[in-house]
């Protein structure tokens with residue numbers, strides 16, 4: 001059976017775009033944090049999403065490493081949508097708790113949130 005999908009459609013399907021319930025964007029610096037701290041946080045986030053099986057399913061979460069989220073202080077900076085919870089200081093040591101409590105259990109971590117911008121309400 002011929003595959004009539006375009007390369008773009010094939011890529012979107014491979015990435016499960018359309019199957020996500022959350023999107024987490026993490027800035028890895030260099031202005032809001034040292035690049036090494038940002039990269040360590042990013043690697044921790046990737047590992048935790050994989051460990052918790054959040055690539056697909058009812059809690060599926062897409063991840064994006066951002067070059068800058070325009071806050072540029074007290075990073076690494078993170079925002080989680082659709083809740084629109086903006087987190088500061090998201091170093092690698094905080095990532096396991098963030099993934100478990102917010103992304104798995106749906107409970108944002110109040111003491112790390114510095115701003116809110118929920119979408120779709």
Ligand code: FES
Pocket residue numbers: 027028029030031032033067068069070071072073075077
């Ligand atoms: S460099 Fe991280 S928010 Fe700007």
